[in-house]
Amino acid sequence: MIPRVVPGDDRYPLLRSTYTTVGAPNEVLLPESTSQVVAALRHAREVGLPLAVRSGGHGVSGRSTNDGGVVIDLSALNRVEVIDRAARLVRVEAGARWAEVAQALAPYGLAISSGDHGNVGVGGLATGGGIGWLVRQYGLTIDHIRAAEVVLADGSVVRADADHHPDLLWAVRGAGAGVGIVTAFEIEAMHLRDVGYAQFAVQVGQDGKELRRWAEYLAEASRELSTAVTLLPHGRSLVASITAVVATADERRVRDAVEPLLRIGTILDQQAGLVPYPALVSTAHLHANVGQQPAITTNGMLATMTGDDAAALATTVAGGRRLVQLRSLGGGGDHGGDGGDRLRAPPSRHAGGLLGLPAPGRRGPGSGLEAHNRPARWGVRRVREPSGQGRLRARLSRPDR
Numbered sequence: 001m002i003p004r005v006v007p008g009d010d011r012y013p014l015l016r017s018t019y020t021t022v023g024a025p026n027e028v029l030l031p032e033s034t035s036q037v038v039a040a041l042r043h044a045r046e047v048g049l050p051l052a053v054r055s056g057g058h059g060v061s062g063r064s065t066n067d068g069g070v071v072i073d074l075s076a077l078n079r080v081e082v083i084d085r086a087a088r089l090v091r092v093e094a095g096a097r098w099a100e101v102a103q104a105l106a107p108y109g110l111a112i113s114s115g116d117h118g119n120v121g122v123g124g125l126a127t128g129g130g131i132g133w134l135v136r137q138y139g140l141t142i143d144h145i146r147a148a149e150v151v152l153a154d155g156s157v158v159r160a161d162a163d164h165h166p167d168l169l170w171a172v173r174g175a176g177a178g179v180g181i182v183t184a185f186e187i188e189a190m191h192l193r194d195v196g197y198a199q200f201a202v203q204v205g206q207d208g209k210e211l212r213r214w215a216e217y218l219a220e221a222s223r224e225l226s227t228a229v230t231l232l233p234h235g236r237s238l239v240a241s242i243t244a245v246v247a248t249a250d251e252r253r254v255r256d257a258v259e260p261l262l263r264i265g266t267i268l269d270q271q272a273g274l275v276p277y278p279a280l281v282s283t284a285h286l287h288a289n290v291g292q293q294p295a296i297t298t299n300g301m302l303a304t305m306t307g308d309d310a311a312a313l314a315t316t317v318a319g320g321r322r323l324v325q326l327r328s329l330g331g332g333g334d335h336g337g338d339g340g341d342r343l344r345a346p347p348s349r350h351a352g353g354l355l356g357l358p359a360p361g362r363r364g365p366g367s368g369l370e371a372h373n374r375p376a377r378w379g380v381r382r383v384r385e386p387s388g389q390g391r392l393r394a395r396l397s398r399p400d401r
């Protein structure tokens with residue numbers, strides 16, 4: 001029997017929704033094995049209701065729940081196993097959270113670059129991309145996937161690897177949500193224990209020049225350095241909260257990578273040190289998803305940041321209702337990273353690329369972010385690069401005020 005939760009059950013309030021979306025499914029099925037996933041899929045077909053598949057429930061689209069349908073929730077499929085220590089090969093089931101993965105691999109001196117949050121599920125991130133704290137050194141999470149076990153729409157179970165269904169493996173690594181239900185991944189982990197970690201706040205002026213300086217430095221910085229910048233209103237001004245992670249425990253290299261960032265503007269606060277990798281995707285992040293963060297998000301890639309882009313970002317946030325997050329790509333993000341699969345890296349990655357994730361809030365400053373998951377008019381305007389083999393780029397457009 002597949003464990004099943006329906007409206008009225010004690011656990012239903014903790015299983016009906018995702019991080020961004022409150023759902024009201026008819027039933028949530030919690031398979032504990034691949035054969036139960038197959039049975040759950042058969043059941044969904046028999047009852048003829050809409051189907052949603054969920055691993056961690058952190059997807060910003062909210063598609064891992066529904067109203068009136070069936071949800072297959074993979075959270076009971078959460079084993080993490082080192083299957084070949086010498087080859088650093090790890091089998092991770094789709095319902096594990098990245099905090100659990102980091103925790104399980106740490107005793108082996110291994111880690112997998114995932115995202116920035118420990119509560120994100122393996123299944124959604126590893127079928128979508130995975131821009132993590134080590135992205136400029138190691139590329140995306142999908143660059144390190146060597147095999148996947150997939151339940152296809154007809155209920156058959158296949159192993160996709162370099163020798164079996166290689167096209168399916170290619171599709172899983174980026175468009176996995178469209179090709180089946182992935183129950184487990186084999187991923188090549190990295191040797192990694194402690195990393196450099198710095199957190200600081202920089203005052204940002206109306207012209208956003210501090211952001212431009214950040215981008216200029218990241219375009220040439222050591223690829224051991226990855227950063228995330230969250231741009232926030234702070235009283236009448238703006239603050240960039242910068243997290244910098246350096247993929248080494250060598251203190252001199254950490255200092256060399258981070259110190260130039262301290263010169264991009266007026267520093268309001270700072271701390272730095274060495275931390276074990278699991279501290280970055282902490283088990284303290286683990287929580288139930290109950291629709292706590294509804295958000296409209298939009299994102300795009302910037303190959304460079306012009307003065308106009310930086311000013312548009314500052315204007316976007318100065319209204320007080322929006323939050324912008326920038327990630328530095330480039331480095332390993334261009335080509336699959338160290339140990340990554342360069343041949344399969346998608347062409348849209350670009351040296352010095354930046355990812356913007358502006359999200360408009362509707363409740364006003366100080367009351368938390370509320371947004372929805374569809375592209376917003378005001379965010380990034382996607383443009384096709386004339387000579388760039390059809391690559392999509394983005395320019396920031398000024399927000400509607």
Ligand SMILES: Cc1cc2nc3c(=O)[nH]c(=O)nc-3n(C[C@H](O)[C@H](O)[C@H](O)COP(=O)(O)OP(=O)(O)OC[C@H]3O[C@@H](n4cnc5c(N)ncnc54)[C@H](O)[C@@H]3O)c2cc1C
Binds near residue numbers: 052117124
């Ligand atoms: C707070 C927060 C922080 C984040 N930080 C990062 C970050 O740093 N880097 C980054 O790259 N991303 C980040 N993300 C985005 C996140 O990685 C993706 O949204 C990812 O899809 C979430 O995975 P999940 O399993 O938790 O999601 P879910 O909501 O369970 O699923 C997301 C989508 O994937 C599908 N899916 C889930 N599991 C499977 C499966 N096993 N087989 C096939 N399809 C499946 C679902 O049907 C749904 O369409 C963040 C999101 C949030 C909300």
